[in-house]
Amino acid sequence: MKFPKLKSDTILAPMAGVTDVAFRVLCRKYGAGMAVTEMISANALARRNKRTLGMIDIVAAEKPRVIQLFGQNVEMLVKAAKYCEDKCEVLDLNFGCPATKIIKQGAGSALLERPNKIGEIVKAVSSAIKIPVTCKLRLGIRKNNINIVEVAKVCEEAGAAMIAIHARTQKQGYTGKADWSWIKNVKDSLGVPVAGNGDVCSVEDYVRMKKETGCDFVMIGRGVVGNPYLFKQIEQFNKKGSYSERDxxxxxxxxxxxxxxxxxxxxxxxxxxxxxxxxxxxxxxxxxxxxxxxxxxxxxxxxxxxxxxx
Ligand SMILES: Cc1cc2nc3c(=O)[nH]c(=O)nc-3n(C[C@H](O)[C@H](O)[C@H](O)COP(=O)(O)O)c2cc1C
Structure with missing residues (x-):
């Protein structure tokens, strides 16, 4: 399935505890082309856990709606994806979370060590549902073992419609600098659209990310927390080459x-x-x-x- 055409090339990154429905709707109104829910446990969703069902808070106003799932069990992921299929337009798979409680389960960024398993998951989920499946990746586990190009290719071959790359390793967590050169390497090696992510906090960062990597979309997380107006500034800049300061x-x-x-x-x-x-x-x-x-x-x-x- 092809990735849908978005109204703009900016995407609100999924952030647990942050990207609730009201924040997503505000970011969409300010110009984000798409906004992703926080990650939701496929295992819990497949078992229809009440609290997890309540986490699916998407509304029509944010179309195209995107639900992000994490998990490692193919059967559970397929079940959860089928549950989501008629509630959103895009399903995103999390292969980037570095949190201990997630990687201990073998999910999130722990899967970067197992490209074949990622391929199996993406293939099973994308062939089980009729909406596009996207993948959110990190560069790899650690600096001396970066395998993002290989993993991104595996995702594409398995049916992913778009790949988002947070340009840090698992070990980096959220510190150090994001290395955008890998976003360019992936963009140069893939046919499907690529979203670059990591350290975009201003219009100037957005412009630089696009120029340096050639990415199709720029995904922004912490830079819009408390400042969704950044999406508006990017929209203004793209329309007229300048933008208004937020007071x-x-x-x-x-x-x-x-x-x-x-x-x-x-x-x-x-x-x-x-x-x-x-x-x-x-x-x-x-x-x-x-x-x-x-x-x-x-x-x-x-x-x-x-x-x-x-
Ligand atoms: C508080 C917080 C929660 C996050 N939760 C998720 C999540 O649920 N799923 C996910 O894929 N990434 C999650 N991330 C990672 C972001 O989506 C993004 O990749 C990362 O923050 C880098 O982008 P930035 O520099 O624009 O913030 C989270 C990040 C933060 C700071």
Whole structure:
């Protein structure tokens, strides 16, 4: 199955505890071509675990909807993918998570050591469902054993419609610099579209990532936390070659828009607290405000604290 045509070449990266439905909808409104859910356990989904079913919080407003699954058991992944098939337009497989509790199960980035297993998973899932399957990869386990080009080729041959690459190794976690030269190597070796990911925090980073790697899409994670306006700036830049700076007023307005949507979609309180704190990034006196948000016990209290910033 072919990867769908997107309205723009930016993608909101999946982030556990961050990319809830209200945040995804806001990023889509600001110009992200696609927004991915946080990773969802295929094993738990296949068993119809109630809490996991509740994590599938996608809505029509974010079409094309993308659910990300992690797992290592082919049968469970196929079952979970079939459950998701009529709820989204794209299914993403996580082969990049470096968290200990995930790699201990042999899932996420642990699979990078087993390209054949990745091929088996991608083939089984992509032939079991009628929507495109994408893969999110890292460079490899460690610096002296980078195998991203091999793994990406395996994914493509097994039926993946798009490959996203976080240009760090498993051992790097989220530290050190992302090495974009590998994104270029993969782009030069594949026929399917490639999304480059890692360390894009500004319009200038976005431009550089596209220029240096030739990637089809730029996937952004931490750079838009507390700052989804970056998607808008990239959109403006692509339309007219310049973009407007985001001021404090805009930053607070963005948060209230998020909050309204969070109430509408019944987003969990911890998510809202997290976002309220991130939207105060860069404000003078922000740490005091963040403390107050940390102690808040309701949406209304958060709203009150944020209003003091207006
Ligand atoms: C808090 C947090 C949660 C994350 N959760 C996921 C996840 O659920 N699935 C996934 O594939 N990657 C996850 N990632 C990795 C991001 O998608 C992305 O690859 C990484 O942050 C690098 O991109 P960036 O430099 O733009 O943040 C997470 C990252 C962070 C910071």
């Amino acid at each position: 404090r007023k805009q930053q607070i307005e963005d948060f209230f828009e998020y909050l309204e949507s969070a109430e509408k979609y019944k987003v969990g309180f911890l998510h809202v607290k997290f976002h309220a704190q991130s939207f105060t990034k860069g404000f003078i006196g922000a740490s005091r405000v963040r403390d107050k948000i940390g102690r808040a016990k309701s949406f209304e209290e958060i709203e009150k604290v944020m209003k003091t910033l207006e």
